[in-house]
Amino acid sequence: MQKKYLEIKDYLMERIRSGEYKPEQAIPAERELAAQLGVSRMTVRKAIEELMYEGLLIRRKGSGTFLTTAKSSKPDLLLEAGENAVKIVSCKLCSEGSYGYKMLGLDPSRSYWRLRRVRRIGHQPYAYEDIYFHPDFFPTVGREFYTKGLSRMAAESGYPDLTVYEDVEALLCLHNTALLLKVETGSPILQIKSYFSSGDQVMMFCRSYHPGDSYKYQSLRRPL
Amino acid sequence: MQKKYLEIKDYLMERIRSGEYKPEQAIPAERELAAQLGVSRMTVRKAIEELMYEGLLIRRKGSGTFLTTAKSSKPDLLLEAGENAVKIVSCKLCSEGSYGYKMLGLDPSRSYWRLRRVRRIGHQPYAYEDIYFHPDFFPTVGREFYTKGLSRMAAESGYPDLTVYEDVEALLCLHNTALLLKVETGSPILQIKSYFSSGDQVMMFCRSYHPGDSYKYQSLRRPL
DNA sequence: TAGTGGTCTAGACCACGCA
DNA sequence: GCGTGGTCTAGACCACTAT
Known part of the structure; x- marks a missing residue:
């Protein structure tokens, strides 16, 4: 059984890539998505959080969750x-x-x-x-x-x-460079000078x- | 009012810095900490997650949460x-x-x-x-x-x-380089070649x- | 004022590790 | 088998934004 939050992440990514959600525009609210998809709001939040870490979404308190200007994922x-x-x-x-x-x-x-x-x-x-x-x-x-x-x-x-x-x-x-690079979450990041x-x-x-x-x-x- | 998870993070950091928790050793379980501190387990998890992102803790499923070998925080x-x-x-x-x-x-x-x-x-x-x-x-x-x-x-x-x-x-x-640098969570990270x-x-x-x-x-x- | 994301709760079940 | 962290739920209240 696939994890639900990953399924929701895929669901959102598909809509981002297809153009259904547009750059700089808001995606549906967390509560709305949760109701729509029949899951808990916290599960939706986890999916959105990962996409935020990948640079695709940005959350604005009191305002909504928006697509960044990125056309595709950072990788x-x-x-x-x-x-x-x-x-x-x-x-x-x-x-x-x-x-x-x-x-x-x-x-x-x-x-x-x-x-x-x-x-x-x-x-x-x-x-x-x-x-x-x-x-x-x-x-x-x-x-x-x-x-x-x-x-x-x-x-x-x-x-x-x-x-x-x-x-x-x-x-x-x-901040999630690991996800940014399709590196497993929890993988090391090292500093260079x-x-x-x-x-x-x-x-x-x-x-x-x-x-x-x-x-x-x-x-x-x-x-x- | 300070956020609870930040208070718990401070609580844990203090014990890490003081040496009460030792490198490569397990810290108390999430449920134990939650009971001890009178908060929900999810709140403890949020605090631990940030410390994990800073490289101080590492979580091992089925095993526990451990201090890394770092003596102090990465910054x-x-x-x-x-x-x-x-x-x-x-x-x-x-x-x-x-x-x-x-x-x-x-x-x-x-x-x-x-x-x-x-x-x-x-x-x-x-x-x-x-x-x-x-x-x-x-x-x-x-x-x-x-x-x-x-x-x-x-x-x-x-x-x-x-x-x-x-x-x-x-x-x-x-993977949380932002925290690693004491940059606000949610701040941008940029690639360099x-x-x-x-x-x-x-x-x-x-x-x-x-x-x-x-x-x-x-x-x-x-x-x- | 209404709607949003941010935090928090008190449970629950699961997969995994270890003895 | 037991304890651990990982996921998930169905609520709740808060702070913030926009109107």
């Missing part, structure tokens, strides 16, 4: 992400927040570059990045260093000036989190 | 992470899995370097990384490129040979996830 978005439509949100020399200068090994009086960018598929943002740069980063790193990736935004932004492409609203990806250096100086720092169970490690004394 | 670990005790788990030239060669722009017949490392505080692992390198990465990137950070492991591992430091069990960080290139060739690729609400973007036409 699909992730798979299609190869296109890499990167848009810069902002790039500024700043000193606000202690995180940047701490991680770059700067004293609090020095400012650093903070670059924010969004990746999208079509108009759909699916990723957002926040990257701290040492104030000397751009001058010290050769132009050829950034023809792509991390640096494409630097090239596109035309350091040291910057054009903001547009304001964006990052896609709500609620990346930094890149030139000489002894940390020049870039980036915070991140990884779903853990795709990283089953193995040990070797020597590479193959 | 504390994150703050102390400056030490960067990095241990390499494995580094191998491999072709398994389609992700690596796809993202590096290789054809399936070519293999790539996959490096896995763990960051720890003392003996406590708190982060795990999985990084893909283009097979030409090490030869093309100058030695001075990696004296720290991303590259420290390359230096420490003495490319192309490698010594595995030890096998490690990554800390279970359950990083890659670094040399010339036109993507040389390194890394998958990651970010808690979203520390990244309130702002737009500027021009950096300050």
Whole structure:
């Protein structure tokens, strides 16, 4: 016997995918769904909760449960992400927040570059990045260093000036990254901190989190 | 009036921090706690669920609820992470899995370097990384490129040979990254993909996830 | 004021683990 | 077989939102 809340989740997902429920619009109320489907309200809530964690629904107290702007579930978005439509949100020399200068090994009086960018598929943002740069980063790193990736935004932004492409609203990806990745609920998620250096100086720092169970490690004394 | 489940969460956290509940040992059963504290079992479950999401507790059906090996909550670990005790788990030239060669722009017949490392505080692992390198990465990137950070492991591992430091069990960080970071439940989490290139060739690729609400973007036409 | 989601209750039965 | 967590019910009251 399938769990009821999973059946209800499937029921809702089908209506989301089919277009019966429309982006940014409310779905039926919890009590209404419960009555309609002949289950308890708490069972409906559990199904909605999982879909919320997957980023498909958002609940607003006193108002209702709404579809997000996502057309499909996050796992699909992730798979299609190869296109890499990167848009810069902002790039500024700043000193606000202690995180940047701490991680770059700067004293609090020095400012650093903070670059924010969004990746999208079509108009759909699916990723957002926040990257701290040492104030000397751009001058010290050769132009050829950034023809792509991390640096494409630097090239596109035309350091040291910057054009903001547009304001964006990052896609709500609620906290359940495990579900987001179709990883079993309860699977590990692991933190990553990346930094890149030139000489002894940390020049870039980036915070991140990884779903853990795709990283089953193995040990070797020597590479193959 | 404080929510009851938050009061119970505090109650449990206090007992975890004080050492009354010990690592890897079971805490009282849900029904027992409910009776003891004079609340419904569902309320206890909600409190336990949040602590599970924070990585402090793990529930085992038919067996009980146990403390993980974490001594303190993950947010504390994150703050102390400056030490960067990095241990390499494995580094191998491999072709398994389609992700690596796809993202590096290789054809399936070519293999790539996959490096896995763990960051720890003392003996406590708190982060795990999985990084893909283009097979030409090490030869093309100058030695001075990696004296720290991303590259420290390359230096420490003495490319192309490698010594595995030890096998490690990554800390279970359950799926609620929002709670993990003391971000409000329901806050967005955003995906990051990083890659670094040399010339036109993507040389390194890394998958990651970010808690979203520390990244309130702002737009500027021009950096300050 | 009416309707919504958020919390909470006091039960119930189930599947699982362990002795 | 017993205790555990997992699911589910049929209510209840609250805080919040929109009208």
